[in-house]
Amino acid sequence: MSGKRLPKPTEAELAILATLWELGTATVREVQQRLAGQRGTGYTTTLKLMQIMLDKRLVKRDASTHAHVYQAAVSQRRTQKQIVVDVLDKVFDGSARQLVLQALSARRSTPEELAEIRKLLDELEREQK
Numbered sequence: 001m002s003g004k005r006l007p008k009p010t011e012a013e014l015a016i017l018a019t020l021w022e023l024g025t026a027t028v029r030e031v032q033q034r035l036a037g038q039r040g041t042g043y044t045t046t047l048k049l050m051q052i053m054l055d056k057r058l059v060k061r062d063a064s065t066h067a068h069v070y071q072a073a074v075s076q077r078r079t080q081k082q083i084v085v086d087v088l089d090k091v092f093d094g095s096a097r098q099l100v101l102q103a104l105s106a107r108r109s110t111p112e113e114l115a116e117i118r119k120l121l122d123e124l125e126r127e128q129k
Contacts, residue, residue, distance in 0.1 A: 006074055006082055007056040012049055015039060017058065017079065020072040027067045 009017060019034045020026060026034075032046040050070055053059045062069040084099075092098040109117070 006079065007058060008082075008086065009053075009056075009058055009079065012039070012041070013053055013056075013058060014079075016046070016049060016053065017072050017074070017076070020059065020070060021076045025062075025069050025071045027069055029067070031070070 015035055015038065016031055019031050023030065023034075028047045028050055029043065031050065032041060032043045035041045035046060050059060050061075054061055054070075057073055059070045060073045062071075088094060088096065088099050092102070104117075
């Protein structure tokens with residue numbers, strides 16, 4: 001899948017992916033139980049979403065056992081990067097500066113997060129020299 005653009009996951013699909021990224025592999029029932037507390041999603045809705053995600057190649061399914069076991073077919077990092085690129089292009093006219101300024105002003109960052117951001121900026125600056 002490298003190089004190709006991934007299908008854009010919906011909000012509900014992202015919740016399923018987040019569960020699979022956390023668990024590694026899971027049955028529909030396990031995913032549904034995790035999501036039930038957050039979203040109130042029923043089993044058949046979760047099953048249908050995961051079948052759609054299989055068709056979109058967002059998840060993989062091991063059908064060798066009675067209860068099909070799913071796992072994310074795409075990494076969390078790659079999915080996040082694609083979403084950021086989409087937002088960057090559509091909302092910020094490609095301006096990383098505007099995206100970062102808005103992200104930092106939208107929510108209060110912890111001192112640890114700010115230190116990590118400074119470290120990343122220093123590394124990026126060194127790479128450009």
